[in-house]
Amino acid sequence: MEKYIVTLDEGTTSARSLVVNKKGEIIASNQKEFSQIYPQEGWVEQDATEIWNTQRTTLISALNSKDISPEQIEAIGITNQRETVVVWDKNTGNPIYNAIVWQDRRTDGFCLELAKTHKDIIKQKTGLVIDAYFSASKVKWILDNVKDAKQKALNNELYFGNINTWLIWKLTGGKEFYTDHTNASRTMLYNISTHQWDEELLKLFDIPLNMLPKIKGNSEIYGYTFPELLSKNSKHQIAIASSIGDQQSALFGQMCLEPGDIKVTFGTGAFIVMNTGDKKIDSKNGLLTVIGYSINNKFIYGLEGSVMMAGATLQWLRDDLRIIYKTQLSEWYSEQVNDDRQVYFVPSFSGLGSPYWDPYSRGAIFGLDRGVKKEHIIKGALESIAFQTNDVLEAMREDSKINIRSIKVDGGASKNNYLIQFQSDISKSELIRPKNVETTAMGAAYLAGLAVGYWKDIEDIRKNWEVDKKVEPKRETTKLVKGWKEAVSRTRNWLKDINE
Template identity: 45%
Template structure:
């Protein structure tokens, strides 16, 4: 009897989720477990690798128990993950030698600034990326520099490095598979996006032994097999994708010029640029979107480090909202931000500024300022950052953008989506399923084994709501112009 379901693991920055889909991409069940973040020092962000893995495993077990689905009915597993987060472990014991250093971690920023000046163009030509602590290379380097004896052990092949996809597969297969895919590899600063291989010159530059690195694989196919002891039955792992590439695939952006913006902890805008890498002159990243059956698609990417995290910051740090959902209601309850502007640089500013010295700011406070104004200004700031990205995407691609596909948890916020449409002057299209990261992982996993076809996926994918501009063009231009002036002054101040 044909197997009925595709299982997707969506291992994110703050939680691990498992979602089960039927052959119409209908969600049959979900499981989700949050895990802790460790902010030991300023600009440091660490996670427990075992907590990452165990919460992912438990979310799947919760799902299977609640849905009463037999593992034998699962056709394949797709895995998508937070990118760049770096883990080094002992091959023999399987134990990490240091906590996972998260993509948000900035401890190596000074080193990156020096290297960017000396070798920035050289590295970008090979990797498509700017030299930044965001990527894996300097995180790995830091671990090898600070854990005694680790570099020598790495040279001997005693240690293993992986982004979260590699760590997950290693443990799910009981150490039988040590692999990473092209989309995740392209986020390390060690992978040449032209040759699709680890680059010896980059490895030498960062002093990272090749013996430490996983084997490379395409994004789709029969990549590995989950050990039967995990769920009581083997499951084929048929897709691996970095989270933002998965969202691009989940939005069915299969053709050149199609783009999406995901609003999760951060916000990430990707445009499919076809089968040749497109290098940015204005701060966008060039990355591998996916490789399937020997054919590689590339993307350009704009990164906003803080999106949904800004809303959680209002709740958890400022305590001015009791829930994330409340932000929408409060933003709508006032006619404007009351002159308040928020710069959401709580972890620096990503593309196109790439300035990690910039700190977050709330400007324009008066005796008349209410919490509603601050909440609204925070949401507005995410729309302005989206406009930053869209303007760059148009400049780099030469394509006039008429609509933006959105997804991720914060895309459920109607005020935010409407304001993005108002400022950018385009249609903002939210799909039926906003967990597009998980969906893209499932789509690719199913496609790899013939569970569905590309044509079927295009038919399945539906837009649930489109937001159209509701304010005048002149007003939108004025608001955005005021925002950019304030950002410029903030950046100037950060360099003093």
């Protein structure tokens, strides 16, 4: 009876389950989208119970599609959208409010005020900049605004977790309450030097320690699934053997295991992570210091840049402007442009992430004239993903003093050949796309497999990673990059300036 590892890949817009064999091949998968809730401008929420039900459905569907029994699953690994906050009643098991998503900006005002007095101490302790992106201010908002929440928290009646913690709790039937170091390092409540929750920060955000989960490494057993999770006929309990934030999971899945290795994941946003080994680099250029991964109590650090709008920009063209039927067609439309008009599309719909961290910026399109057609706008939107990524790569070069020659890419949009060639051109670096671009899912699978001995060691895993395509820079793009920077500068502080 062949055994497998399962990854639960809980993303921003969908839940997926993937079944992986020893060769690192995905032999079954299932994906299902869940609802996005926008109660007010700048607010983004999800129903945590719907997330759980969707994730469980995809797990059962993936196994059923290939007649795989629960007994054939050696372990489960979890990777997830980070920062998104769930607060639930530990007695009823029900969330007391919708999950507040990482994209949500409702706490911008609070964070801007806090940055006036605590910017340096929070950067020093957490490696993060003060921003509504991270979990701490979202948890505080729930405690301050949901009826009786503050009192329940003080009475030790509430749990807080990111999506990984919520899934672990649900998978184990409410028995296990854990997170991992990578997810913890994105909450703005975790000290990246002590590797513990920071009491001073908890006091600052007025969040009781008893709400927070215990922290484990990324490759160890968290607990076991409850009987009958997958079938009424099976009492088999499966080890949950890894938990890791999605971007760090992609770092591991791409086998970026040496200092200076970089991966770029093109998803809803674009996320760029550089492995810095056992060295914490304090960014002077708007990047974040994060835990890359932790195995057997050994910590690998990383530098990270976050682009808020990547694939989401193309989704906006599809769903809201309706000028493109499928996001994949952006490659074809971009290739139809045969003149030298350069349209710049700055997609700061809810502000700019790394390296600018400007919540006041708003989106704009530059370079319009009467000859501009929808093809130019689609091309500008697609190129904006590469331009924003390049902004982060330039900051990484500056912070790390490493000359970046090679970048590994993954995520859905890495299949877009126009995008990766343009990225290579403006970043003046070789881009490498692996044969299996599902590296986020593979990272969690590999870490779970290591924990239960499914793979012997990292060398056993490394041979599964294969190159699909290498792309080299083909043209001079200095003038294009200069134009992009000018376009971005003209969107900066927009909301602040027009409301003064």
